[in-house]
Amino acid sequence: MLKLTNENLLKSQCYIDGEWIDADNAETMDVLNPATGEVITSVPKMGQAETERAITAANAVQKNWAKRPAKERANILRNWFNLIMANQEDLAQIITAEMGKPLAESRGEVAYGASYIEWYAEEAKRVYGDTIPAPGDDKRIIVMKQPIGVIASITPWNFPNAMITRKIAPALAVGCATVMKPAEQTPLSALALCVLAEEAGLPKGLVNCVVGDPVAIGGEMTSNDIIRKLTFTGSTEVGRLLMRQSAQHIKKLGLELGGNAPFIVFDDADIDAAVEGAMISKYRNSGQTCVCANRIYVQEGVYDQFAEKLAAKVADLKIGNGAEDDVVQGPLIDDKAVAKVEAHLTDAVSKGAEIVCGGQRHELGRTFFEPTIVKNVTKEMKVAREETFGPIAPLFRFKDDADVIAQANDTEYGLASYFYAKDMSRVFRVAEELEYGMVGVNTGILSNEVAPFGGIKQSGLGREGSKFGLDDYLEIKYVLLSEI
Numbered sequence: 001m002l003k004l005t006n007e008n009l010l011k012s013q014c015y016i017d018g019e020w021i022d023a024d025n026a027e028t029m030d031v032l033n034p035a036t037g038e039v040i041t042s043v044p045k046m047g048q049a050e051t052e053r054a055i056t057a058a059n060a061v062q063k064n065w066a067k068r069p070a071k072e073r074a075n076i077l078r079n080w081f082n083l084i085m086a087n088q089e090d091l092a093q094i095i096t097a098e099m100g101k102p103l104a105e106s107r108g109e110v111a112y113g114a115s116y117i118e119w120y121a122e123e124a125k126r127v128y129g130d131t132i133p134a135p136g137d138d139k140r141i142i143v144m145k146q147p148i149g150v151i152a153s154i155t156p157w158n159f160p161n162a163m164i165t166r167k168i169a170p171a172l173a174v175g176c177a178t179v180m181k182p183a184e185q186t187p188l189s190a191l192a193l194c195v196l197a198e199e200a201g202l203p204k205g206l207v208n209c210v211v212g213d214p215v216a217i218g219g220e221m222t223s224n225d226i227i228r229k230l231t232f233t234g235s236t237e238v239g240r241l242l243m244r245q246s247a248q249h250i251k252k253l254g255l256e257l258g259g260n261a262p263f264i265v266f267d268d269a270d271i272d273a274a275v276e277g278a279m280i281s282k283y284r285n286s287g288q289t290c291v292c293a294n295r296i297y298v299q300e301g302v303y304d305q306f307a308e309k310l311a312a313k314v315a316d317l318k319i320g321n322g323a324e325d326d327v328v329q330g331p332l333i334d335d336k337a338v339a340k341v342e343a344h345l346t347d348a349v350s351k352g353a354e355i356v357c358g359g360q361r362h363e364l365g366r367t368f369f370e371p372t373i374v375k376n377v378t379k380e381m382k383v384a385r386e387e388t389f390g391p392i393a394p395l396f397r398f399k400d401d402a403d404v405i406a407q408a409n410d411t412e413y414g415l416a417s418y419f420y421a422k423d424m425s426r427v428f429r430v431a432e433e434l435e436y437g438m439v440g441v442n443t444g445i446l447s448n449e450v451a452p453f454g455g456i457k458q459s460g461l462g463r464e465g466s467k468f469g470l471d472d473y474l475e476i477k478y479v480l481l482s483e484i
């Protein structure tokens, strides 16, 4: 049973044009707690018509919002940030209830999500244009940056709060209006953010949240000409589909898609630090993040030592309902997620990998899976090519730098990568040669609001966070002034 201090944060209706409403056909869908299987509440199952109304509402207010001075927009966003932090515990309880991650991680996610609002509230005041020396004495060139207009966002279940703020905050800060569609497993965090957005003073219609049929909602978002940008976090498969659908109106796209992160431990690394980094990178959110270490490459001289130390740490992980004290591994999101983990493991073992620890569903049942380590993994196995999105640490052995860089880059993905080494010339060379949007050196965690998060290759387009993240919501206009 979800008990909140501020009960108003638990919503069972969607938020369109500043009103809390049901689906036109009154259909609903249940939101389940993945740790217990209990129904937390139900939410409307909306479709095309409601999405269209949300887009129209956003369009009606966008230009006025954009005209307000950046400082005014910033002050309202700052109110939103303050309210989120004041309600941090309730928002964390909601994340844990609908998504399953341990409460400590949920509290961290709320603060992490809010940090994007704080950062962009500040940064919105610095949307500088430019002047350019003109090619003739009778001419002047001015470059201005203007908000792109109405944007749509589609977000996943693994970070039900922060993936929304990371997209909405820069959009609102520069003067865009927004329509969001959260994942069907985790709509409650999104709706709670809307409650606080309203309280913070964000004008009616500026932030809209539509929950329901992904095909109908995504179809409207990509076919409605008012939407000028679609920002999506989720699987590469759905990203590709949305990109295809967006081609009709040549919409700007922000895509944060799948990853297949290599985590490399060189023989000169601090092995204890590398083990700590691997624990965070691999087992945060039970392995359900797109930047989780998916392939762990360990140089042959330190392979056994690393495997032994990692296994000792994994043995200490407490599994259970994320709402309970000291639990650090919650359930996986659903049966499909467990089936993928099992398929990857079965495939690896059938091709010669050896289970060091874990390897099966946990005795708690449901979607709890034991944190697992497998040794003697090779590139022929599924774990080498596909994102597992679960708590399996596959340990690959490598000989030298050239060998591991070639293996690490041998994937269509290019989101996050990590390596541990001390030698400075190696550090620079490897950081340059890894074909990834993000490289963590001697660290297992990369994400923060001041840095550009994003991938290359089939991991996506655009960047979120940092000053670079603002450009994704702005258009450049060049004005040529000519003397007459």
Ligand SMILES: NC(=O)C1=CN([C@@H]2O[C@H](COP(=O)(O)OP(=O)(O)OC[C@H]3O[C@@H](n4cnc5c(N)ncnc54)[C@H](OP(=O)(O)O)[C@@H]3O)[C@@H](O)[C@H]2O)C=CC1
Pocket: 154, 155, 156, 157, 158, 181, 182, 183, 184, 185, 212, 213, 214, 215, 217, 218, 219, 233, 234, 235, 236, 238, 239, 241, 242, 256, 257, 258, 259, 289, 290, 340, 387, 388, 389
């Ligand atoms: N990059 C990342 O952060 C993430 C990667 N993944 C990867 O994807 C795999 C599958 O996870 P899954 O949750 O199914 O990811 P999806 O890509 O299916 O879901 C992400 C979001 O896209 C929506 N969506 C799904 N289909 C459509 C569609 N046709 N049109 C518009 N929106 C759509 C979902 O809505 P709805 O929930 O209503 O289906 C959800 O809001 C994971 O195992 C993992 O490998 C998953 C989540 C996050």
Ligand SMILES: O=C(O)CCCC(=O)O
Pocket: 156, 158, 159, 233, 234, 256, 288, 289, 290, 291, 447, 453
């Ligand atoms: O998995 C994701 O989609 C989001 C990455 C989490 C992070 O920001 O670190």
